[in-house]
Amino acid sequence: MIISAIAAVAENGVIGKEGGLPWNLPDDMKFFQRTTLNHPVISGRKSYESIPPQFRPLRDRINIVVTSHKHYDAPGATVVHSLEEALEAARATGANEVFLIGGGQLYAEAFAAGLVDRVYLTTVHAKPAGDVFFPDIGKAWKEVWSEKHKADERHPFAFTTVVLQK
Numbered sequence: 001m002i003i004s005a006i007a008a009v010a011e012n013g014v015i016g017k018e019g020g021l022p023w024n025l026p027d028d029m030k031f032f033q034r035t036t037l038n039h040p041v042i043s044g045r046k047s048y049e050s051i052p053p054q055f056r057p058l059r060d061r062i063n064i065v066v067t068s069h070k071h072y073d074a075p076g077a078t079v080v081h082s083l084e085e086a087l088e089a090a091r092a093t094g095a096n097e098v099f100l101i102g103g104g105q106l107y108a109e110a111f112a113a114g115l116v117d118r119v120y121l122t123t124v125h126a127k128p129a130g131d132v133f134f135p136d137i138g139k140a141w142k143e144v145w146s147e148k149h150k151a152d153e154r155h156p157f158a159f160t161t162v163v164l165q166k
């Protein structure tokens with residue numbers, strides 16, 4: 001099973017602000033949707049709760065939520081208590097690829113442990129204020145795909161999406 005991370009990261013490393021995203025970029029959200037669709041997705045408890053209630057669990061994906069709370073209830077999602085347990089739950093579905101969808105704590109843990117094989121990384125060309133950051137992922141990555149998106153009336157910032165392979 002390929003272990004992938006998917007993230008949108010500003011040029012200053014910011015990925016989150018006050019429990020949410022610091023931007024609204026609908027076409028990047030669409031990229032997230034179509035890339036992760038029909039695959040298990042793993043999120044930290046805080047990121048899971050940042051998804052508006054009417055959109056969670058994310059449809060047509062097995063949603064796996066990591067928390068230390070033993071009795072955490074997330075209707076329609078699979079609740080686990082470690083990243084290892086999350087990956088086991090994803091493997092048990094028979095999936096060929098699983099997506100780590102954030103947030104900062106979950107990404108940091110996965111990259112530090114060398115678990116990530118592939119990164120779907122959107123660089124948002126802005127330097128917004130924020131309180132959650134993407135970890136340093138090092139340089140041992142090969143870019144295998146990229147696409148640029150200009151700023152327009154629906155997108156306040158330009159962004160560039162790349163796929164990085166270990």
Ligand SMILES: NC(=O)c1ccc[n+]([C@@H]2O[C@H](COP(=O)([O-])OP(=O)(O)OC[C@H]3O[C@@H](n4cnc5c(N)ncnc54)[C@H](OP(=O)(O)O)[C@@H]3O)[C@@H](O)[C@H]2O)c1
Binds near residue numbers: 006021050067101105
């Ligand atoms: N730009 C992007 O691509 C992107 C993507 C996702 C999220 N975000 C943003 O990132 C922010 C949230 O990130 P965050 O770093 O604050 O939180 P997070 O990583 O989403 O969640 C952290 C929580 O996950 C649980 N957790 C993580 N690792 C665990 C482990 N090994 N064992 C048990 N529990 C574990 C803990 O939950 P308990 O406290 O319940 O124990 C921890 O408090 C939000 O602002 C969100 O909008 C941005």
